[in-house]
Amino acid sequence: MGLEDKLRSATENALQRLVRQGALPADAVRAASFTIDRPKRAEHGDLATNVALALGKRAGKPPRELAELIAEALRAAPIVASVTVAGPGFLNVTLTPEAFAEVLGEVCAAGAGYGRAPAGTGERVLVEFVSANPTGPLLVSHARNAITGDAIARLLEAAGDRVTREYYVNDFGNQVRLLAASVRASALGQPPPEGGYGGAYVKELAGWLLAHGGLPDGEEDLARACVTRMLDGVPGSRELGGIKRTLRDLGVLHDAWFSEESLHRWGRVGVALDQLRVAGALDERDGALFFRSTDGEDDKDRVVQKSDGAFTYFASDIAYHADKIARGFDRLVDVWGADHHGYVARVRNALEALGLPKERFEVVLYQLVSLLRDGVPYKMGKRLGNLVTIDEVIEEIDAAAGRVGAGADALRYFFLIRSSDSPIKLDIEIAKKATLENPVFYLQYGHARLASILKRAHDVFGLEIPRFTPELAARLVHPDERDLVQRLGSYPRVLAEAAAERAPHKVLFYLQDVGQAFQSYYTRLKNEGDAILPQASARGEAGWEARWDREKTEARLLWVEAIRGVYAAGLGLLGIAAPDRMVRPEGAIEADDSEAGAAAPAKEHGA
């Protein structure tokens, strides 16, 4: 339990006591909700609460008077060192060292599972994401969907949910027919049909099929073979690595691949439409079949079967979502680009018309990714032949950083640092080459530093990370050390909130704050002539070991490991690597600018 939660229950206890004493009306206390916050200013104590202000309305007493009353009751709590009343009636609370020690103890005891709810305590959730048409390689714009969906899935797991990650494969209808036709054309050395696909991967796909038993005769068999190859790829191929491999490179693994075509093959679409018909939710107009979406909240009715007899994508989507419910999921989370938001109502309405629990259906919408190239808008289009693939971007960043995985880390950072409601402008050139000023390195460096302190403690001083004891924790008296413990204490809350709001960016902001707080402490300590481990200069003097406060070092090692553990867990939750050391790539260090600094102004003013 973090300090906020500890203070909250202490405050609630204090209120109950005041109610029993007749000092406060019970119904006012029951109805009031109050906040516990870290105050922005250090002189306002460790935590502040507006409980007196919140209660003032209902209790009918001046907030200041209430504040004095509650402050007095709160002073009895063991975690409270002092309470002052400030401003209109805020309570500023300073906590006891024991309270901080308790929090650190909880972090250490929980280990890697700290902040996570016990697995399986939550809902059964189906997170459906990516679901891009298997007619081409995944593009950078798809990466936001993949990364957002994956991070939300990880967050829900941390919140205790049983999560299934699913990719809905649109292997039915016009688009795959066009892909198959394009591949056949390519095999015959002809140009692709109107509106077809002409990328290099089409040629490669045709070549691979020819080399492996030839193209199937039937169009459906060919389409199936093409989709399989688009998903699984061809080993060693640059152009046709496969959607699954691209996702794996991003750290995204789906549990299930659900075929749209199978819904038709098993007659599920027809069944769903029959049920809608029985429910009286279908109308026939102009030879087409409409779902009466306007019975719910929607602008117009939606076509499920066109006048030429073909089912729409929406028809199979109804069957698909009905199937998700039938599989027993408590919650369906779909991750869609904001351009599909008009779709939400019709799917929800269809579920309702089928008599299914529509409130289980939920859509996470993310705003769109627009591309820039060196700051100017970059129009990407199939017809323009300038599609930017995820593979391509990952490859270039990996090369620039000299590490496989750097590209995935950078992309995950770029897409997870923004809230879903914020559109993202991704500059292709910067994403590709300017990896060194990428803030993801700051995050990772923080972890490398923590890890390297522990490694040095072991290698140079033979120190292992000690077991937690209250006595050891009591040695952490530096204000920055207390501050970091407080931050670690609020990690469970951050996770729970991020999961509930489907907002992975909150975890990332939290980690940046923790990293910054530690880096700042680290330098401050040095400026104060102190250090976690005895420095080389100190060890030069005779008898240094006798003067070394070994216990303080051990307390700090315990603390460093607690921070490192939370930090690594948080990064892991976002799918970003937490390296123990960072290697600066060749040519990354800027040239010494002492000469340039002198020369440049002279040139400026030369004329």
Added chain:
RNA sequence: GCGCCCGUAGCUCAGCUGGAUAGAGCGUCGGACUUCGAAUCCGAAUGCCGGGGGUUCGAAUCCCUCCGGGCGCACCA
């Protein structure tokens, strides 16, 4: 026209279940290396929180309205 999202520092964005003097990164300027890792740290400057009205002890946050931008409004997927 209707619906959803957005408008906060020079730029990119947090903060939005109402709380004290509105934050971060980048950029700018000025400092700190006898390195437990300087991919770091410290300091400074910069804001009618798009405009107006309302609710309240208190509004970036809630309500109304206007302005500006993105997306959507198919018998496409």
